[in-house]
Amino acid sequence: xxxxxxxxxRHRRQQQYSATTYSLSRSIFSDPSSKVEVEKGxxxxxxxxxxxxxxxxxxxxxxxxxxxxxxxxxxxxxxxKIKDGRAVAVKRLYESNYKRVEQFMNEIExxxxxxxxxxxxxxxxxxxxxxxxxxxxxxxxxxxxADHLHGEKAKPGALPWSTRMNIAVDTxxxxxxxxxxxxxxxxxxxxxxxxxxxxxxKVADFGLSRLFPNHVSHVSTAPQGTxxxxxxxxxxxxxxxxxxxxxxxxxVLAELISSMPAVDITRHRHEIxxxxxxxxxxxxxxxxxxxxxxxxxxxxxxxxxxxxxxAELTFQCLQSDKDLRPSMDQVLxxxxxxxxxxxxxxxxxxxxxxAAQHLPLSPNSVIGKWASVGxxxxxxx
Numbered sequence: 310x311x312x313x314x315x316x317x318x319r320h321r322r323q324q325q326y327s328a329t330t331y332s333l334s335r336s337i338f339s340d341p342s343s344k345v346e347v348e349k350g351x352x353x354x355x356x357x358x359x360x361x362x363x364x365x366x367x368x369x370x371x372x373x374x375x376x377x378x379x380x381x382x383x384x385x386x387x388x389x390k391i392k393d394g395r396a397v398a399v400k401r402l403y404e405s406n407y408k409r410v411e412q413f414m415n416e417i418e419x420x421x422x423x424x425x426x427x428x429x430x431x432x433x434x435x436x437x438x439x440x441x442x443x444x445x446x447x448x449x450x451x452x453x454x455a456d457h458l459h460g461e462k463a464k465p466g467a468l469p470w471s472t473r474m475n476i477a478v479d480t481x482x483x484x485x486x487x488x489x490x491x492x493x494x495x496x497x498x499x500x501x502x503x504x505x506x507x508x509x510x511k512v513a514d515f516g517l518s519r520l521f522p523n524h525v526s527h528v529s530t531a532p533q534g535t536x537x538x539x540x541x542x543x544x545x546x547x548x549x550x551x552x553x554x555x556x557x558x559x560x561v562l563a564e565l566i567s568s569m570p571a572v573d574i575t576r577h578r579h580e581i582x583x584x585x586x587x588x589x590x591x592x593x594x595x596x597x598x599x600x601x602x603x604x605x606x607x608x609x610x611x612x613x614x615x616x617x618x619x620a621e622l623t624f625q626c627l628q629s630d631k632d633l634r635p636s637m638d639q640v641l642x643x644x645x646x647x648x649x650x651x652x653x654x655x656x657x658x659x660x661x662x663x664a665a666q667h668l669p670l671s672p673n674s675v676i677g678k679w680a681s682v683g684x685x686x687x688x689x690x
Contacts (some may be wrong), residue, residue, distance in 0.1 A: 321453060355435050356421055358433035362440045365389065365399050372401065379453075379500075384409075388448060396448035399434060401441060412516035415443045419515045427483035429503060429513040449511050454480075454561075455499035459570045465603040470612050472508050473565045473604075474648050477619070479510035481641040483559060487512075488551045488637045493519050495549065497557035498538045498571065501566050519549060537571030537582050544658050552631040555640060556584075559626025563587040568601040584627050592658055611651060618647045 368389030369376050391397055402409045413434075420431035421504040429564055430447040456462040457562045480502055487494055494501075495517040505509040517533050532550050534540075538560050540553035559570050563583050571583045580586035590599040596617065600606045606613050624645050628634050635643070 330364050335690050357431055358447055359436045362432050362435055363446065364663055365443050367541055368397065369399055398446045398448045400444040410442065413444065415518060416444060416515045419492060419518055422628065425483055425486045427479045427510050427512055429511040449503035451504040451506055451508065453500050454502040454504060457504065458499060458564055458568050463568065470604045470615065474651065475508065476510055477562060477565055478644050478648055480512060480561065481558065481637065481644050483510065483512040484554055485637045485641045493549060493551055494554050495519055495553050496534050497561065498535050499561055541629050544688065551637060552634045555634045555637055558640065559623050561586050562623040562626065566616060566619060566623065567599050587623055588627055596620055615647055615651050
């Protein structure tokens, strides 16, 4: 009897869960405030086109596995071509539970209200009547920053330092814009930074993003994000701030310097997290052990000077105490200054003559005033 009773309870919960999920999806998409319009048969949601499931099924060749571009926590992404000839990326949710619907709505609302050259464009989505919740984006053909640093597109020397500086500035520009718009991305990582054919960055994946009013000190919420990138203070105290994105961006800068992934279990246990490794190498006067040597760190004094300056910024972003980290607009300003330094020196002298100067590397300049802070290595998971 007990077994039958437990089976009944489980069945009852499943029925209630399914009804709640359907009701949630229906109420969200039928809410008058969602601004659904019907214009000559083509409905719009928050100003973007609403596609039918059949249209996107046809565009992706029935979600053919050979069309799959990537697979993340939110869902799989497929390449497609819609009827007007545009190439698109179609994100398909794994399941339509409350959390997924919330992320789906979050992404639509954020991307339809924001406009920035370094944010991916949303073309449309499916309606509440669809078999599945699908998002349709512009197709960015050149993969992710992670692909080029330590993934399938990574090759020694293929991503020169000047391109990495551009990537850093582009990404910082997008995050600064988000923070000014009272939004925290909450999943800053190289896998969420797409590159077009000219290596222009398009920041993507806003499913975890949160509204962060400028007048509040933090938002109390359970930590979410990707292992290796999560702010240790957020992880420990459940307090999300804009400086949480800054910590994650510090990990991204460490990746750009080193070409190493944010997490690698084959590394020494104290350096599995790249954030720990970066802090240890910079504090230990061993920056050369962190830097990807194919960048010309040892042979080109200009690159050496710029990498050292970016390493100092990385160190500041990775401070365990959020109050010691710079703001995102300060990060952007610093990166632009480093980039200008390179442009000015490039104009003044050729790279050969700069390399011949053999400017000394002073690791003390990297940690300088921050050494007395007593940084605690990040133990974020």
